[in-house]
Amino acid sequence: MRSTEFNWFRTxxxxxxxxIISEDKxxxxxxxxxxxxxxxxxxxxNQLAKHIKYHASSDISQQAIDAMTTNExxxxxxxxxxxxxxxxxxxxxxxxKGISSPIHIWSAAASRGQEAYSIAIAANESIAQAQKRVRIxxxxxxxxxxxYAKAAIYSQMEVQRGMPVTRLVRFFSQQGTHWHVAKxxxxxxxxxxxxxxxxxxxxxxxxxxxxxxxxxxxxxIYFSAEExxxxxxxxxxxxxxxxxxxxxxxxxxxxxxxxxxAVLFKGKRLWKLQ
Amino acid sequence: xxxALIVDDAKVVRVSLSRIMKQLGFETLEAxxxxxxxxxxxxxxxxCLIMLDWNMPVMNGYDFLLHLRSIPEHVTQPKxxxxxxxxxxxxxxxxxxxxxxxxxxxxxxxxxxxxxLDILGIDYD
Numbered sequence: 210m211r212s213t214e215f216n217w218f219r220t221x222x223x224x225x226x227x228x229i230i231s232e233d234k235x236x237x238x239x240x241x242x243x244x245x246x247x248x249x250x251x252x253x254x255n256q257l258a259k260h261i262k263y264h265a266s267s268d269i270s271q272q273a274i275d276a277m278t279t280n281e282x283x284x285x286x287x288x289x290x291x292x293x294x295x296x297x298x299x300x301x302x303x304x305x306k307g308i309s310s311p312i313h314i315w316s317a318a319a320s321r322g323q324e325a326y327s328i329a330i331a332a333n334e335s336i337a338q339a340q341k342r343v344r345i346x347x348x349x350x351x352x353x354x355x356x357y358a359k360a361a362i363y364s365q366m367e368v369q370r371g372m373p374v375t376r377l378v379r380f381f382s383q384q385g386t387h388w389h390v391a392k393x394x395x396x397x398x399x400x401x402x403x404x405x406x407x408x409x410x411x412x413x414x415x416x417x418x419x420x421x422x423x424x425x426x427x428x429x430i431y432f433s434a435e436e437x438x439x440x441x442x443x444x445x446x447x448x449x450x451x452x453x454x455x456x457x458x459x460x461x462x463x464x465x466x467x468x469x470x471a472v473l474f475k476g477k478r479l480w481k482l483q
Numbered sequence: 484x485x486x487a488l489i490v491d492d493a494k495v496v497r498v499s500l501s502r503i504m505k506q507l508g509f510e511t512l513e514a515x516x517x518x519x520x521x522x523x524x525x526x527x528x529x530x531c532l533i534m535l536d537w538n539m540p541v542m543n544g545y546d547f548l549l550h551l552r553s554i555p556e557h558v559t560q561p562k563x564x565x566x567x568x569x570x571x572x573x574x575x576x577x578x579x580x581x582x583x584x585x586x587x588x589x590x591x592x593x594x595x596x597x598x599x600l601d602i603l604g605i606d607y608d
Contacts, residue, residue, distance in 0.1 A: 288601065365570065365588050369595050373602045374575055374586040383572045 210239055214258035218273075221261065226278050226350055227406030227440070228431040241276040245269065275351040278431075282320040283371035285327045290424065290455045293474045294328065295335040298453050302421055303336070305451070312336070312343045315420045317444065318428040319347030319400060322358025323367070326390050328424065329397040330380050340393050346417040348403035358400045361390035405440045406432070411447055419449040427457035438465045445482055454480040484510040485606075486527055490520045490544060491536040491566070496589075500534055500566065503593045507600070508608030517542025521550060530561050532605060535583075537567035537574070545581060552582035562603050566591060 210218075218238060219230045230238060242254055249269055251257050261270045285291055302312055312332070316325040325347035332339040349355050368377055368388045381388040403413055405428070414420075423444055429437050444454060445467030454462055454469065458477050462469050468483040487509040489500045494515075501511045512527055514520040516539040524530055533551075537544040548563060564585040565578045575586050585599045600607050 283598070366595075369587060369591075369598075371598050371601075374579065374583075377586075378572055378575050378579070386570065 210235065210254040210258070214255045217262065218258050221265075222274065222277055223433075225274050226404070227433075227436045228278055229433050230277070238277070242273060245272055245276065248272075271352065275353050278350050282323045284323045284368065284376075285331075285371045285373075286324065286426070287458065288371075289458075289475050289477050290426070290479075291327060291331040293453075293455070293477075293479055294331050294422070297472075297474055297479075298422055299332070299336055306421075308337065309342065312422070313418050313420045313449075314343065314345045314422045315414065315417065315424070315447065316345065316347040317403075317405065317423055317425045319349045319354070319358055320351075321354050321367075322347055322361065322398070322400065323363075323371075324424055324426070325358065325398045325400070326361070326394060327372075328422075329394045330376055332397070333380070333394065340397060343397055344417065345398045346414060346420075347398055347400040348414065349400075350402065350404055352402050355400045355402050361395045363388050363390075405443065406436055408443070410443050414447050418447050419452070420447055421449055421452045422455065423448060423452070424455045425462075426455065427460070429456065429460045429462070438463060442466050448482050450482055452482050454482065456480060484508070485532070486510050486512060486530045487532040487534060488512045488514060488520060488523050488527070488530045488561070489534045490514045490517070490539070490547070491534075492516055492539040493536075496536070496566075500591075500596075503596055504534070506593065506608075507597060516540055517544060517547030517550070520547050524551065524561070531559075532600075532603075533561050533563045534566045535563055537565060537569045537578075545578065548578065548581045548583060562605060564596075564599055564603075 215235055222228055222230060239254060242257060245257060251260060261273055264270060314328055316328060319325050325345050328345055332343040336342060347358055365386045380391045380394050403410055425444060432440060441462045441464035445464055456462060462480050469480040470483055471478045472481050487504045489497050489511055491497050492515050497513050504511050512523050514523050518541045535544045562584045564587060565583045566587045568589050570588040578586060584603055587599060597607060
């Protein structure tokens with residue numbers, strides 16, 4: 210890919226998704242976009258960039274954005290966020306809001322849905338009447354990822370990454386080499402496409418909130434410092450005061466108008482909205 | 484060093500699993516069937532983890548598991564991860580009831596195995 214096309218594509222991607230690709234990430238762009246060449250019979254990446262430029266709202270453009278923004282996720286990734294839900298966050302919410310009050314949770318970079326369903330499973334294991342009380346929203350920029358998440362069908366490889374076998378046999382049913390999320394768990398979760406960098410995000414998710422817990426893991430790193438602050442403020446405006454934000458282990462939320470208190474859990478930081 | 488016993492009648496699987504377990508910081512032992520596994524465990528009672536195939540000649544993995552879990556003198560039982568082409572839900576339930584701690588449907592890779600060690604609370608490099 211020539212530097213002209215590479216730089217144009219970086220700007221395009223930032224405008225469309227807020228995601229910053231630094232100048233040294235040519236290899237990343239090439240490896241993510243190459244499968245589209247075969248799929249659409251385009252000769253090389255320079256031609257692909259041109260196609261996107263002149264057909265910005267085409268399927269190929271959306272697929273290029275998807276390819277750059279969709280990251281593989283795991284069920285119960287890092288485990289500690291789910292332990293924190295069970296032993297800290299859910300008991301605190303039940304104490305503060307009452308044991309029968311609804312709990313609203315948002316998986317804000319849901320990708321293919323593993324995080325949202327992991328939250329639903331964790332809630333089921335630790336909260337009485339979780340299926341009635343807990344409502345989970347999963348959003349992602351990619352329509353392809355959201356369609357996958359809504360289908361709630363995962364491959365043999367996917368269900369073995371991070372998930373204990375005891376949860377697999379309890380919360381999934383098997384059809385050949387594919388595993389379907391149990392209906393009770395699936396019904397706790399709704400998915401929508403949403404763009405964290407757009408101001409309309411707050412009104413878009415309002416009917417699902419205000420949220421007691423938001424998962425926004427390993428996403429902030431992709432935004433510019435300025436965009437990061439705006440995203441954090443939008444998340445804050447969608448949350449209840451005292452609610453928890455769960456970021457990646459090394460990420461720190463800094464907003465322009467929102468304040469967060471670090472709460473340590475097993476040596477990892479969760480963030481409480483002030 | 485932590486010892487892991489790899490039990491599989493296919494040499495290619497033993498070699499591949501052994502390589503992964505060594506990369507994760509384990510000393511590895513091998514057995515080609517359940518009877519050899521019994522001998523290895525007797526010779527190395529400090530084995531902390533067994534990666535166990537199901538279908539093998541002489542003694543299959545399931546029968547070995549039943550035997551292992553019935554040994555009363557083992558105060559600290561090793562953790563057992565089934566690693567098998569038996570991918571049916573019923574096989575999983577049967578293995579769990581017999582005392583398996585985790586279950587991997589082949590094919591596997593290093594990340595998947597490391598993830599299972601995380602679940603079992605077993606340290607690795």
